[in-house]
Amino acid sequence: MKRGFKGFALLVLALFALTVALGGCAGDRGVAPEDNNGPSETGNMPPVGAPIQGGEIIVGIAQDLGSSLDPHQMVAAGTAGIREVLFNVFEGLVKPTPDGELVPAVAEEFTVDGTLYTFTLRDGVTFHNGDLVTVDDIVYSIKRSADATSATTFVSALSVVTRVEAVDNRTVEIEIAEPDNEFLALLTVAIIPSGHGDHARNPVGTGPFRFVAHTLEESLVIERFDDYWGTPAYLDRVTFRIFAGGEAVVMALAAGSIDLASHLTADMVRQLPPDYYYLVGAMNLVQALYLNHAVEPLDNLLVRQALNYAADIQQIMDILSDGMGHPVGSSMYPAFARYFHEGLVDFYPHDPERARTLLAQAGFPDGFDLTITVPSVYTPHVITAEVLVQQFRAVGIDAVIELVEWTWWLSEVRGNRNFQSTVIGLDARSMTARAMLERFETGAGGNFINFSSEQFDETFALARAATDSDEQVRLYRELQEILVEEAANVYLQDLVNLVAINGRLTGFQFYPLYVMDMSTVHFVE
Numbered sequence: 117m118k119r120g121f122k123g124f125a126l127l128v129l130a131l132f133a134l135t136v137a138l139g140g141c142a143g144d145r146g147v148a149p150e151d152n153n154g155p156s157e158t159g160n161m162p163p164v165g166a167p168i169q170g171g172e173i174i175v176g177i178a179q180d181l182g183s184s185l186d187p188h189q190m191v192a193a194g195t196a197g198i199r200e201v202l203f204n205v206f207e208g209l210v211k212p213t214p215d216g217e218l219v220p221a222v223a224e225e226f227t228v229d230g231t232l233y234t235f236t237l238r239d240g241v242t243f244h245n246g247d248l249v250t251v252d253d254i255v256y257s258i259k260r261s262a263d264a265t266s267a268t269t270f271v272s273a274l275s276v277v278t279r280v281e282a283v284d285n286r287t288v289e290i291e292i293a294e295p296d297n298e299f300l301a302l303l304t305v306a307i308i309p310s311g312h313g314d315h316a317r318n319p320v321g322t323g324p325f326r327f328v329a330h331t332l333e334e335s336l337v338i339e340r341f342d343d344y345w346g347t348p349a350y351l352d353r354v355t356f357r358i359f360a361g362g363e364a365v366v367m368a369l370a371a372g373s374i375d376l377a378s379h380l381t382a383d384m385v386r387q388l389p390p391d392y393y394y395l396v397g398a399m400n401l402v403q404a405l406y407l408n409h410a411v412e413p414l415d416n417l418l419v420r421q422a423l424n425y426a427a428d429i430q431q432i433m434d435i436l437s438d439g440m441g442h443p444v445g446s447s448m449y450p451a452f453a454r455y456f457h458e459g460l461v462d463f464y465p466h467d468p469e470r471a472r473t474l475l476a477q478a479g480f481p482d483g484f485d486l487t488i489t490v491p492s493v494y495t496p497h498v499i500t501a502e503v504l505v506q507q508f509r510a511v512g513i514d515a516v517i518e519l520v521e522w523t524w525w526l527s528e529v530r531g532n533r534n535f536q537s538t539v540i541g542l543d544a545r546s547m548t549a550r551a552m553l554e555r556f557e558t559g560a561g562g563n564f565i566n567f568s569s570e571q572f573d574e575t576f577a578l579a580r581a582a583t584d585s586d587e588q589v590r591l592y593r594e595l596q597e598i599l600v601e602e603a604a605n606v607y608l609q610d611l612v613n614l615v616a617i618n619g620r621l622t623g624f625q626f627y628p629l630y631v632m633d634m635s636t637v638h639f640v641e
Contacts, residue, residue, distance in 0.1 A: 161393060162393060162395075162617070162621075162622035162623075163619060163620060163621070163622050163640045164622075164640065165640035165641045166640065166641045167350060167623070167638045167639070167640060167641075168350070168638060168639040168640060168641055169350055169638075170350070170351070170352050170639075171350075171351055171352060171638075171639045172351065172352055172353040172354070172355070173351060173353075173354055173355075173375040173376060173618070173621065173637070174354075174355045174356075174357050174373070174374045174375050174376075175354060175355070175356045175357065175374065175375065175376045175377065175632070175634070176356075176357055176359055176365040176368050176369065176374040176376070176377040177197065177201070177356050177357070177358055177359065177365075177377070177378075178358075178359050178360070178361050178362045178364070178365050178377075178379070178493055178494070178495070179197040179358070179493050179494070179522060181197055181198045181201060181330070181336055181356075181358065182198055182523075183316070183332060184316040184317075185198065185202060185315070185316055185317065185318075185319040185327070185330060186315040186316045186319065187202060187205075187206045187305070187306035187308065187315070187319065187321070188257075188260055188261045188305065188306065188308075188315070189316075199545070199630065199631070200630055200631050200632045201336060201356050201632060202319065202321075202327075203323075203631040203632065203633060204323055204324060204325040204338055204349075204354070204632075204633065204634050204635060205244075205319060205321040205323045205325055205326065205327050205338060206306035206307075206308070206319070206321035206322070206323055207221040207222055207304075207306065207307060207321060207322045207323050208221055208222065208303050208304040208305050208306060208307060209221060209222050209223040209226070209235050209254070209303045209304075209307065210223065210226070210300060210303050210304055211304055212304060212547060212627060212628075212629060212631075213627075214625045214626060214627050214628075214633075215628075216451065216627075216628040216629075218300055218301060218304070220238070221238075221322075221346075222237065222238060222241050222249060222254070222307045222322055223235040223236060223237060223238060224236050224237065224238035224239070226300075228300070230295055231291055231292045231293070231294060231295055231296075232289060232290075232291050233289070233290045233291070233292070233299070233300070233303075234283075234287065234288075234289050234290075235254070235287070235288045235289075235290070236286055236287055237249065237250075237251055237254065237286045237287070237288070238345060239286075240345060241322055241345045242322070242343045242345070243308075243309050243320050243321070243322055244320045244321060244322070244326035244327065244341055245309065245312070245320050246343075247309055247311075249307060249309075249322060250285070251282035251284075251285060251286065251287065251288050252282065252310050253307060253308070253309055253310050254280075254282070254288045254307060255280050255281065255282055255288060255310075256308075256310035257305065257306065257307045257308050257310075258274070258277065258280045258288075258290060258303075258305070259280050260308075261274050261305045262274035262275060262277045262280075273302050273548070273550065273551070273554070274302055274305070276292040276293045276294065276296060276299065277290060277291070277292055277293075278291050278292060278293050279291040290303075294581060295583045296580075297582070297583065297585055297588055298548040298549070298550055301547045301548045302547075302548065304547055306321055307321070307322060308320060308321060317330070322344075322345070323341065323344070323635075324340065324341060324344045324346065324347075324348060324349040324635040325338035325339060325340060325341055325349060325354065325634065325635070326338065326339055326340075326341040328353075333358055334357070334358055335355055335356060335357050335358060336355075336356045336358075337353065337354070337355050337356075338353070338354050338356075338634070339352060339353045339354075340352055340353070347635070348635075349634065349635040349636075350623070350635075350636070350637065350638035350639075351634060351637060351638065354634045357374060360493065361492065361493050361494075361495055362379075362380065362381065362384060362494075362495030362496070363384075363495065365377045365380070365384075366380070366384045366387050369387075369388060369389070369392065369616055370387060370388070370389055372389065372391075375617070375618040375621060376615065376616065376617050376618065376621065376624070376637070377615070377616050378613055378614070378615040378616075378632060379399065379496065379611075379613060379614070380394070380614040380615070380616055381436055381437060381495060381496055381499065381614070382436065382437045382438040382440070382614065384495075384614070384616075385614050385616060388616050391618070391619040392616050392617060392618060392619055393616075393617055393619055394614050394615060394616045394617065395614070395615045395617065395624060395626070396440065396612060396613070396614060396615075397612070397613040397615065397626035398442065398449070398450070398451065398610050398611070398612060398613055398626070399541065399543075399610060399611040399612070399613045399630065400449055400451050400543060400544075400610065400613075400627070400628055400629050400630050401449060401541035401542055401543040401610060401611065401630060402444050402447050402448070402449055402541060402542050402543075402552065402607065402608075402610065403444075403496075403497070403500065403539070403540070403541040403608045403609050403610070403611050404444075404447075404539070404540075404541075404542075404605040404606055404607045404608050405423070405427070405488065405501075405504060405537055405538070405539055405605060405606035405608065406537065406538050406539075406540060406542075406564070406565050406605045407420055407423070407536075407537050407565055407603075407604070407605050407606070408533060408535055408536055408537065408564075408565055408566060409565055409566045409567050409568070409604075410533065410566040411536050413478065413480060413484055414536065414537065416478050417602065417603060418474045418475070418477050418478035419474070419475065419478045419480065419484070420602075420603035420604075420606075421464070421474050421603045422470075422471040422472075422474040422475045422478065422511065422513075423471070423508070423513070423603070423606050424463075424464035424603050424606050425464050425465070425466070425467045425468070425470045425471035425474065426466075426468060426471040426507055426508050426510070426511045426513065427464070427466065427504060427507055427508075427606050427608070428466040428507055429443050429466070429608055429609060430443075430466070431466075431503065431507070432500055432503050432504070432608060432609070433609060435499065435503055436496055436499050436500060436503075436611075437611070437612045437614070440612035440614075441609040441610065441611055441612045442609055442610045442612075443461045443608070443609050444456075444461065444607050444608065444609055444610055445457060445458075445459075445460030445461040445462070445463055445596070445600060445607055446460045446463075446596035446597070446599050446600045446607055447542075447552050447553060447555075447556065447596060447599055447604075447605075447607065448549065448552050448553075448592070448596055449544075449552070449610040450610055451610075451628035451629070452544070452549045452552070452628075454549075454589050455549040455589055455592045455593065455596075457593045457596045457597070460596060460597065460600050463600045464600075464603075468510055468511050471511040472511050472512065475511065475512065475513075480512075481512075482512055483511065483512030483513045483514060484513060484514070485513075485514050485515075485516075486508065486513050486514065486515040486516075486536060486537060487515075487516055487517075487518050487535075487536045487537065488501045488504065488505065488515055488516070488517050488518065488536075488537050488538065488539060489517075489518045489520055489525065489529055489535045489536070489537070489538045490517055490518070490519055490520070490538065490539050490540075491519075491520060491521070491522045491525045491540070492519040492520065492521065492522075493521075493522050494540075494541075496611055497539045497540060497541070498517070498519070498539075500539050500608065501517050501539045502517065504539070504606075505517060525538070525540075529564065530564050531564075533564050533565075533566060541611060542555070543629065543630040544629060544630075547629055549592055550579070550580070550592075553576065553579075553592065553595050553596070553599075554576065554580075556569075556572060556599060556604065557572070557573055557576055558570075558572075558573050565604065565605065567599075567602075567604050569598060569602055571598055572595060572598045572599070572602075575591055575594055575595055575598065576591075576595060578591055579591035579592055579594075579595060613626070620639050620640065621637055621638065621639055621640075622637075622638065622640055623636040623637045623638045624636070624637050
């Protein structure tokens with residue numbers, strides 16, 4: 117159900133005033149780090165002491181998790197929230213570390229020989245239902261994820277798999293059509309039991325926590341899995357409580373009714389009680405004003421370029437997060453350090469006069485009307501959209517915001533492509549740099565902006581087939597250049613991730629991808 121936009125101009129004016137009054141500082145309980153790409157501790161420091169085994173916490177999240185908890189459906193755009201939470205429940209043959217490395221998980225070891233990947237199953241890995249993981253479960257999980265005939269579980273990047281076979285009771289071979297430098301990262305896809313019948317409502321994995329319950333629009337509960345093969349979690353139970361938006365999360369923090377919340381704005385952390393502290397990291401996504409190339413006048417390159425020149429990204433970061441964050445320039449975020457194209461950050465400097473000139477050249481000397489559709493549950497995106505409204509009006513573009521429910525956004529914007537523009541953040545859902553670019557191939561299922569470029573498609577095909585890593589880096593950067601030259605979207609930033617934590621807890625770790633690991637969080641004596 118859609119909800120109309122009213123009265124957000126006052127909000128922006130208030131935020132402008134607040135930023136000026138604070139002089140861009142993070143307040144008396146935190147200072148912006150010099151480098152926001154990695155984790156930094158700020159404000160009241162985490163507690164020091166011996167870790168306590170046990171205890172329960174409540175984590176506030178400002179997004180409903182949807183009705184399906186099937187891990188093989190979590191690769192679609194718009195499922196970042198559920199993937200973030202169920203990172204604690206599922207594991208693949210390999211898994212990521214906070215440093216961004218891939219290490220063996222359900223598999224004990226593996227070898228790579230060209231297009232052949234051979235995995236040796238770890239002894240004694242147990243599913244949460246008590247069953248031992250077998251090679252049959254590995255084969256089932258990979259085949260299910262790569263099943264192009266399934267409308268709900270197909271992981272498009274796994275379409276390169278040509279054979280999955282159990283060699284013996286501990287060994288599985290996976291063969292792909294051609295060498296692929298990034299294929300191993302795809303094997304973080306969840307290993308699930310082949311005989312389990314209800315992956316959507318009763319998920320079973322191998323992670324440090326097991327699923328307990330999910331109440332739609334209310335909560336999701338996980339408990340420590342005592343038979344976990346690896347380092348066990350500290351906490352006995354974690355409840356993810358679902359709130360209608362960021363402001364409701366802040367109110368719960370102020371009341372002390374939740375212990376941890378992430379993705380906060382700078383204004384929100386200023387409202388924290390004195391017995392909480394916050395950490396600064398990166399969200400590891402690309403926030404942008406995504407433009408539908410199939411609707412007028414956004415099908416006009418000059419108009420799209422004008423929007424880019426009209427946007428003042430630094431002002432957005434100043435208002436939203438006291439200057440913290442990282443401009444991205446194109447569809448790649450800094451955690452993908454080798455691929456990130458720093459030189460594109462200033463490709464479109466803030467230049468209102470240039471924007472007005474381009475609009476006149478495009479046949480819109482008096483501007484045009486623009487609707488920005490935003491999921492109401494994401495406060496940072498709502499505030500970003502409101503700042504853009506003011507910036508666009510300064511060059512004659514009459515922009516208005518359409519606030520919508522998250523389910524409506526998924527259905528109409530992402531699914532039916534029924535929108536003009538939208539502010540959202542997109543992450544690397546398959547944990548590869550390729551995932552940040554493949555969604556813009558002509559005809560790609562995730563190409564909800566209807567972008568089409570023959571040059572992009574040809575270059576992407578070369579990048580996908582590249583076996584030399586340096587050549588692949590060069591091609592990925594060229595793809596980013598094409599997106600920027602075509603003004604595919606108004607690329608803004610990798611948002612800062614401000615995480616508020618109860619002062620009795622410590623151990624929270626940032627990852628270079630959009631996940632929340634609860635296994636290391638613990639109380640201290």
